[in-house]
Amino acid sequence: MTTEEIFETLGLESSNSGVFAGEWLKASGETVDVVNPTTGESLATATLASLDDYDRVVASSVETFELWRQLPAPKRGDYIRRLGNALRENIDALGGLVTLEMGKILPEGVGEVQEMVDICDFAVGLSRQLYGNTMTSERPSHRMYEHWHPLGPVGVISAFNFPVAVWSWNAAIAAVCGDTVVWKPSERTPLTAIAVTKIAQKVMAGSGFEGVFNLAVGDGATVGNAMNHDTRVPLVSATGSCAMGRIVGPAVAQRMGRSILELGGNNALIVMDDADLDLAVRGTLFSAVGTSGQRCTSLRRLLVHRAVADKMVSRLVESYQQITVGDPLDESTLMGPVVSEAAIGQMMNALDIAREQGGRVVTGGNRVDRPGYFVEPTIVIVPKDASITQDETFAPILWVIEFDTLAEAIEIQNHVTQGLSSAIFTESLKNSERFLSDTGSDCGIANVNIGTSGAEIGGAFGGEKETGGGREAGSDAWKAYMRRQTTTINWGDDLPLAQGIEFG
Numbered sequence: 001m002t003t004e005e006i007f008e009t010l011g012l013e014s015s016n017s018g019v020f021a022g023e024w025l026k027a028s029g030e031t032v033d034v035v036n037p038t039t040g041e042s043l044a045t046a047t048l049a050s051l052d053d054y055d056r057v058v059a060s061s062v063e064t065f066e067l068w069r070q071l072p073a074p075k076r077g078d079y080i081r082r083l084g085n086a087l088r089e090n091i092d093a094l095g096g097l098v099t100l101e102m103g104k105i106l107p108e109g110v111g112e113v114q115e116m117v118d119i120c121d122f123a124v125g126l127s128r129q130l131y132g133n134t135m136t137s138e139r140p141s142h143r144m145y146e147h148w149h150p151l152g153p154v155g156v157i158s159a160f161n162f163p164v165a166v167w168s169w170n171a172a173i174a175a176v177c178g179d180t181v182v183w184k185p186s187e188r189t190p191l192t193a194i195a196v197t198k199i200a201q202k203v204m205a206g207s208g209f210e211g212v213f214n215l216a217v218g219d220g221a222t223v224g225n226a227m228n229h230d231t232r233v234p235l236v237s238a239t240g241s242c243a244m245g246r247i248v249g250p251a252v253a254q255r256m257g258r259s260i261l262e263l264g265g266n267n268a269l270i271v272m273d274d275a276d277l278d279l280a281v282r283g284t285l286f287s288a289v290g291t292s293g294q295r296c297t298s299l300r301r302l303l304v305h306r307a308v309a310d311k312m313v314s315r316l317v318e319s320y321q322q323i324t325v326g327d328p329l330d331e332s333t334l335m336g337p338v339v340s341e342a343a344i345g346q347m348m349n350a351l352d353i354a355r356e357q358g359g360r361v362v363t364g365g366n367r368v369d370r371p372g373y374f375v376e377p378t379i380v381i382v383p384k385d386a387s388i389t390q391d392e393t394f395a396p397i398l399w400v401i402e403f404d405t406l407a408e409a410i411e412i413q414n415h416v417t418q419g420l421s422s423a424i425f426t427e428s429l430k431n432s433e434r435f436l437s438d439t440g441s442d443c444g445i446a447n448v449n450i451g452t453s454g455a456e457i458g459g460a461f462g463g464e465k466e467t468g469g470g471r472e473a474g475s476d477a478w479k480a481y482m483r484r485q486t487t488t489i490n491w492g493d494d495l496p497l498a499q500g501i502e503f504g
Helices: 003-010 051-068 073-089 091-102 106-126 165-176 190-204 220-228 242-254 277-293 309-320 341-356 406-414 429-436 477-481
Strands: 015-017 031-036 041-047 142-150 154-157 181-184 213-216 235-239 258-262 267-271 299-305 360-363 378-381 397-403 421-425 445-448 482-490
Touching: 003 091, 003 190, 015 190, 031 091, 031 190, 041 190, 051 181, 051 213, 051 220, 073 091, 073 106, 073 165, 073 190, 091 106, 091 190, 106 165, 154 165, 154 220, 165 181, 165 477, 181 220, 190 213, 220 242, 235 242, 235 477, 242 258, 267 277, 267 406, 277 299, 277 309, 277 397, 277 421, 299 309, 299 406, 309 360, 309 378, 309 397, 341 360, 341 378, 341 397, 397 406, 406 429, 421 429, 429 445, 477 482
Parallel strands: 015 041, 154 181, 154 235, 181 213, 235 258, 267 299, 267 421, 299 397, 378 397, 421 445
Antiparallel strands: 031 041, 142 482, 360 378
16 A cells, blocks of 8 residues: 555544544644654654643543443443454554554564454453452351452553554553553654544444543653653553653652553573574574564574574574565565664664674674665674673664573573563473573563564563563453452351451
């Protein structure tokens, strides 16, 4: 699809308001150019929310919550089913817009929209499975059980690298739990947020629940800061850097709110001397190069057993040199641009530091001479004590570190402040179980014989340490969007006290 066709299909214009509060409002904040990283040119403009706009958005969310939470959960699930179907119908246009605005290749853009469809399917089933436990009371003629209730308006702060999927992880589950949603997307990628909100608007039109999915496009200092301190928003789910998390987490906690933090990842993949190198090379390639190294689960550190290091690096270099870098809408392209000029600067600065610390670039390391923000995918062999490997550089740089034993590899892997995703390639049951044991990987995600990226929505997603500790999407992550109430009913004629206490 052409840019014009994508815009027409999704109802976008050359100038777009970033404020939806049950209806589209005229945004009164600053106007920003939305830049296509493939060309460096403007796609359109979006007007950001002011503080007054944000207040109206949250007010709409609060008002709708009072009605929405009374609707039975399976009925709420039916609206999410319709939302999933609407996303299916627009998957090509939305996937193309993700690629235009963010720069990931088209299969990844479409895949991100498919992830939205998948989480809607998951949430529809969940709407009939919001189970609470029953417990046996120590007191005769008493019954105890847990009851889960809607929490309230949920704030969702999403990042540029997954401009729509992360919203859906939160929004679909929060909605079936009975919550309303206030979305603050990255101001780098507002068009995808506006387009998704337009789709949700059509789904909810005429229902009386038009204010379930709300939007306030704005920067962190304005909308983000207001949301962090807003007692009307009991839960803020934020995706971004560790530095952002250090702002969001304490601000929300100070007002006794809840937060789900999905922050930085400095992910490692261990290649043992018994690994299937064909699988290891393929797993490394997508994990390190996919989305131009701009996933929170992107592979940053490749830890290779010294016995196979030369062979593994040689095969990777050969593969890297065959990667087509270019227009992400071209089906032959395997890696598109990074998001901005600043991202290129950060990558080049990291490479300079690596060289100062004994690193050796074996392939890549340059900017690609063409319009837009393109770089070469890069492999650097570094000493294991190179401090640059402690930082998350959001770019297609792969640090290669050699090791002698699995214990050493696990120690290197865990010796960073982040703890999101990890992987090992081995044919040994003992090695894989050691990696997955209590003394193995300390990350929220641990994979065997697959890469670090590409999580499925059925499992809870998130990490440990400075990655934030939050969980989104599958498993029992839904509990974060609800409040738990323990109920005890006395159906007898006496009033016994717990713990056998006698009173009076």
